[in-house]
Amino acid sequence: MHVLLLKEPREEESGPDSYIKELASHGHKATLIPVLSFKFVSLNTLSDKLFQPEKHGGLIFTSPRAVEAVRMCLEAEQRQEEWNSSVKDKWNMKSVYVVGKATAALVQSLGLNPLGEDTGTADVLSRVIIEREDTNIPPLFFPCGSIKREVLPTALRESGVPLETLTVYQTAEHPDLEKNLKNYFTEQGTPASISFFSPSGVKFCLEVVRRLSGEQLTQIKFGAIGPTTRDAMTAEGLCVSCTAEKPTPEHLAAAIAKALQEPNTGS
Known part of the structure; x- marks a missing residue:
């Protein structure tokens, strides 16, 4: 059929x-x-934040596109070597949260160790994060799309877990x-x-x-x-x-x- x-x-x-x-x-x-078609935005800001892991409590990825934006930053500014030698290890000392196996595989290809690949939805992932994280950590960094649902940010905010979001791609209808x-x-x-x-x-x-x-x-x-x-x-x-x-x-x-x-x- x-x-x-x-x-x-x-x-x-x-x-x-x-x-x-x-x-x-x-x-x-x-x-x-x-x-869908995607347009990447704010990559300079994303790059700055990626190379300041000490300012954040961890990373959150809920879509393959957000990971793709990270890869674009590393390739565009030729900072892959710096990333591999020291920066990725600093992120791996924190939690790197993901939704789904596809996103987890891409995160692993960046040299990061993903948590939560079996969660399947942002709703379930938010519960995992709330169980694991204290409210006194630096903000978790969440690069996301322009039409993300507010489930995860709302749940974290209501539980007092600090979060910083950055829109790194815009979603539109495929032409x-x-x-x-x-x-x-x-x-x-x-x-x-x-x-x-x-x-x-x-x-x-x-x-x-x-x-x-x-x-x-x-x-x-x-x-x-x-x-x-x-x-x-x-x-x-x-x-x-x-x-x-x-x-x-x-x-x-x-x-x-x-x-x-x-x-x-x-x-």
């Missing part, structure tokens, strides 16, 4: 995206359409999104399943998906990468057929495969 994945490709991977490979192993043909969706529906028809990977993906895609699928919308099994995305889909009136237990290719592919085996209620 045809499965449509509304997500960004993984830049660091060679060959097919891991979600496409995993769905193929279940016998489904997956296609990936990028939903070719509508054209790519139209081409897909024209060539492949309405897919058996569509999966969303972020609330912003829901915001940017849903109207076009509704228009292109028409009366067949109720036949589509909609999947979500996690509870935050599922809630955004439900808020828009979508019937969500499956949610990945964890935000990994294996968990999402298994959830989609199971949903596609179930009879369609058309609700």
Whole structure:
């Protein structure tokens, strides 16, 4: 069956995206359409803060893009050697928190030791941080995107854990999104399943998906990468057929495969 994945490709991977490979192993043909485009900002400020670990109590990364911004700083200013020789070790003496395995892997590639890769959501990560950190530490440093949810900052603030955020990338709709969706529906028809990977993906895609699928919308099994995305889909009136237990290719592919085996209620 045809499965449509509304997500960004993984830049660091060679060959097919891991979600496409995993769905193929279940016998489904997956296609990936990028939903978002990113513009990096405030990299000079980010660089300054990265090289002053003594001013912060630790690091927080909740997206691969934020880690990418760090890598850009190290490469642009040719400070990789300084980072490797002393700075990364100073950060590793503190806590480096992450959400999800993809972000954790990128953080490890910077030479940092991530904590919390199994948390899956910012909500769960915030509870881990609150349990581990004192309120008298220097502020944790959180490089993030322009449309981050306020769950983690709010939870830390309410518990008195100091936090400093810096917006290092802005998120916008991918310029070719509508054209790519139209081409897909024209060539492949309405897919058996569509999966969303972020609330912003829901915001940017849903109207076009509704228009292109028409009366067949109720036949589509909609999947979500996690509870935050599922809630955004439900808020828009979508019937969500499956949610990945964890935000990994294996968990999402298994959830989609199971949903596609179930009879369609058309609700």
